[in-house]
Amino acid sequence: MTIYKAPVEDVSFLLNNVFHFDKYNNLPGFADAAPDVRDAIINEAARLSEQVLAPLNAVGDREGCVRHDDGSVTTPKGFKEAYKQIAEGGWLGLSSPPEFGGQGLPVTLTQTVAEFQISANMAFSMYHGLTMGAAAALLVHGNAEQKALYLPKMTAGEWTGTMNLTEPQCGTDLGLLRTKAVKQADGSYKITGTKIFISAGEHDLSENIIHLVLARIEGAPAGIKGVSLFVVPKILVNADGSLGARNGVMCGSIEHKMGIHGNATCTMNYDDATGWLIGEENKGMQGMFVMMNEARLGVAVQGLAQSEVAYQNAVAYARERLQGRALSGPKATDKPADPIIVHPDVRRVLLTIRAFNEAARALVMWTALKSDVAHRSDDAKERQIADDHLGLMTPVLKGVLTDVGFSNAVLAQQVYGGHGYIAANGMEQFVRDARIAMIYEGANGIQALDLVGRKLPRDGGRAVMAFFAEVGAFAKEHGGDEAMKPFVTPLSTSLSHLQQATTWLMLNAMAAPDNAGAGATDYMQLFGLVACGYMWAKMAKVAQDKIAADGATPYLTTKLVTGRFFAERTLPGTALHLARIQAGSGTVMELPAEAF
Structure with a gap:
């Protein structure tokens, strides 16, 4: 059986000491999240994740979802009861507007809670995670009537939501979609078509499911310019908010897939459904x-x-598993062998994962705070800077965190040796579940192309130049501090690699676009390493200052050692990525297709 303990101490360090959460109290919602309030939220989220969701993770994987002849779907044992706790606890509405029943708290807290819940049970967390995404789209683009009709129920968790993009013939290229919409006399539309890979498309957790569906109105232009978005409820909603007749949308099948078995991945058939x-x-x-x-x-x-959850289990196993003796001499002399955590290569693996996790958590929190500024500040300049950051970092976060997250799950599995390959120990589920994150919501190669082709040149490169300026200013400010040199010197070198790569792409991608395509993934990974290196430098500075002021603690000294490991062993990877980018697309594109 696997374990999970929410990283509450690390989250508190980031919120309170690194990013100074309270300095944002001028923004709506932040003052309501006073230290005692956010501590209560974080601790209760931890308890719920550890005690309610985590025990259901293996159950969901083992049982999966079941589709019945009438198109209905049953979720795994315990999911309905757990979802009821999520809904009744107000977790879906943590950051939602109060006018629709939400608490209006910063999205930064929602992202923190999300990490806990996903570590505990990724498949389960997708049901309400998708609901919050659908609600966000309705909030921004829905009309007043649609918001009033759907958002209170979705915020309360009484209704869930989905996004319906993909069709058998189109995934990334949504301009190829065929689902059609025919306008009716009353202003509604009849939606007909098939959508595939729809996460949480049908289930028994809520009384209604609000589908957001891309379709093409009759006579619309070809390609992406002719695509419209519709709200299509599973059960039609009367004007007073009560439920009416069943709509013309049905789950045709559920996918038998590699992982996230506890989430229903559906083929959705729309047959003159009203939208x-x-x-x-x-x-x-x-x-x-x-x-x-x-x-x-x-x-x-x-x-x-x-x-994170794979790391925690690998550490627990490494402390207990006895194999061989330490190279420097026996450590557990009262036992027939030493625990494998004494071996340098096992420690290398564990530190590689941990150093990434702590930097990635900081990167997510930094970006979540930017999202709060972008949506809540009344200062136009602040909103622009924050929005620039979001646009630049979204493909980096999605691509790098999921690529490395999967790689780390495999590394953690490796710590178990043959026992990691056995289902009963749970490690292979983490590997299988993590794999999908590299694929859906835009495969990571697409994220890299988005970064290089759209986000870098946007507004004359304003966002990336701001990033360079911020990281460079930090390195310059602290470069003379002897204690900070182990963090700042490697960061400065890697920042230089990123700047060289950016310049190379600017000079070589316009004339030969394949150069951008061939180097895009390496550029994204290079960018991610520099961003993580910057997070580590910021955390190290705070840790050093706290030690100087209040004395060392195990948490702070461990933080500094882990950060030095990242700077010494992971951050130098930027040189490799730069070399690959500067190699261009020659050999990548030279062979004819039939040679492969």
Whole structure:
């Protein structure tokens, strides 16, 4: 049986000491999250994740979801009761507007809670995670009537939500979609088509499911410019909010898949289903991008969360498993062998995972705070800077955190040796569950292309230049501090690699676009390493200052050692990525297709 303990101390260190949460009290919702309030939220989220959700993780994987002949779907044992606790506890509405029943607290707290819940049970957490994404799209692009009709029930968790993009013939290229919408005399539309890979498309957790569906209105332009977004409830909703007749949407099948078995991944058949336009005709991607950006940040957290829970279990096993003797001489002399945590290579693996997790957690929190500023500040300049950061970092977070999160789950499994390959020990589930995060909500190769092709040149490179300036200023300010040199010197070197890579792409991608495509993934990974290195330098400075002021603690000294490990053993990877980028696309594109 696996274990999970929410990283409450690390979260508190970041919120209170690194990012100074209280300095944002001028923004709506922050003053309501006073230290005692947020401590209560974090501790209760930890308890719920550890005691309620984590025990259901293996159950969900083992039982999966079951589709019945009438198209209904039953979730695994215990999921309904756990979801009831999530809904009644107000967790879906933590950051939602009070006018729709939410608490209006910062999204930074929601992202923290999400990490705990996903580590505990990734498949389960997707049901309400998708609901919050659908609600966000309705909040931004829905009309007043739609908001009043759907958002209070979704915020309360009485109804859930989905996003319906993918079709058999189109995934990333949504301009190829065929689902059609026919306008009716009353202003509604009849939606007909098939959507696949719809997470939480059908289940028994809530009384209604609100589907957000991309479709093409009859006569609309071809391609992505002719796509519209519709709200299509599973059960039609009367004007007074009560439930009416069953709509023409049905789960045709559920996928038998590699992981996240506890979440129903459905083929959804729309047969003259009644839907209503969200926003303007042929502008559906605007609304869907709200959901996709929400989902991409959520998926980034999935990468971190699976890496964290896999790490915790690998550590527990490494402390207990006796194999061989330490190279420097026996450590457990009263036992026939030493625990494997004495071996340098096992420690290398564990520190590699831990150093990433702590930097990634900081990176998520930094970006979540930017999201709060972008949506809550009344200062236009502040909002612009924060929005620039979000646009730049979203593909980096999604791509890097899920790539490395999966790799770390595999590393953690390796610590178990053959026992990691056995289902009863739970490690192979973490590997299987983590794998999907690299694929959905835009496969990571697409994230890399988005970063290089769209986000870098956007507004003349304003966002990336701001990032360079911030990291460079920090390195310059603390470069003369002897205690900070182990963190700042490698960071400065890696920042230089990122700047060289950026310049190379600017000079070589315009004339030969394949150069950008060939180097995009390496650029994304390089960017992620520098961002994590910056987070480590910031955390190290705070830890050193706290030790100087109040004395050392085990947490702070461990933090500094882990940060030095990242700077010495992980951050130098930027040189490799730079070399690959500067190699260009020559050999990548040279062979004819038939040679493969």
